[in-house]
Amino acid sequence: NAGVTQTPKFQVLKTGQSMTLQCAQDMNHEYMSWYRQDPGMGLRLIHYSVGAGITDQGEVPNGYNVSRSTTEDFPLRLLSAAPSQTSVYFCASSSTGKGSNQPQHFGDGTRLSIL
Amino acid sequence: RKEVEQDPGPFNVPEGATVAFNCTYSNSASQSFFWYRQDCRKEPKLLMSVYSSGNEDGRFTAQLNRASQYISLLIRDSKLSDSATYLCVVNGAPRGSNYKLTFGKGTLLTVNP
Numbered sequence: 001n002a003g004v005t006q007t008p009k010f011q012v013l014k015t016g017q018s019m020t021l022q023c024a025q026d027m028n029h030e031y032m033s034w035y036r037q038d039p040g041m042g043l044r045l046i047h048y049s050v051g052a053g054i055t056d057q058g059e060v061p062n063g064y065n066v067s068r069s070t071t072e073d074f075p076l077r078l079l080s081a082a083p084s085q086t087s088v089y090f091c092a093s094s095s096t097g098k099g100s101n102q103p104q105h106f107g108d109g110t111r112l113s114i115l
Numbered sequence: 116r117k118e119v120e121q122d123p124g125p126f127n128v129p130e131g132a133t134v135a136f137n138c139t140y141s142n143s144a145s146q147s148f149f150w151y152r153q154d155c156r157k158e159p160k161l162l163m164s165v166y167s168s169g170n171e172d173g174r175f176t177a178q179l180n181r182a183s184q185y186i187s188l189l190i191r192d193s194k195l196s197d198s199a200t201y202l203c204v205v206n207g208a209p210r211g212s213n214y215k216l217t218f219g220k221g222t223l224l225t226v227n228p
Binding site for chain 1: 149151158202
């Protein structure tokens with residue numbers, strides 16, 4: 001049972017480079033989201049999606065783009081990496097579970113360093 | 116007031132101790148509440164949802180006070196394996212929605228032998 005799969009697990013980039021963090025889930029979840037976690041800051045929502053073709057901004061969207069062409073995949077793009085984007089990135093998914101609130105299933109995380 | 120505020124910790128307790136975590140939230144329209152657990156360098160995992168009437172799962176008891184906008188988690192008879200960071204999570208979205216989750220910064224618990 002794969003759950004939420006994130007790739008890569010580790011990445012080092014130079015300032016100005018671009019890259020895409022991949023996230024895939026095999027649970028047919030409608031809702032997917034990206035968070036970043038920094039020391040002393042907790043998890044902060046970057047972007048989220050409530051279904052294929054629908055995305056919206058979270059708390060800290062600047063410098064990141066997302067798309068949701070399929071239910072399974074929700075990639076996060078860094079257009080021009082900056083040192084301030086050094087962080088641990090988590091992708092999460094859940095059923096929207098109308099009438100109840102479903103738990104978030106998190107991927108293992110991607111540890112990203114920008115030099 | 117910060118959206119979700121937790122005890123800063125860290126907490127260091129001996130095995131068998133009872134430990135309580137406190138959390139306050141600012142959005143009075145928040146509909147659902149959770150406690151997550153995060154082990155070092157791992158992803159967060161749901162520990163338990165928090166219901167209005169309070170709920171218990173083994174050694175863990177969660178309480179919600181909507182009037183005070185306060186959530187608590189009590190761990191009884193703590194084990195070494197309970198050592199982790201505990202995250203208070205509040206959903207400010209309408210019931211049945213999962214977006215608008217706001218995480219507290221977490222409280223680190225270390226249970227010592």
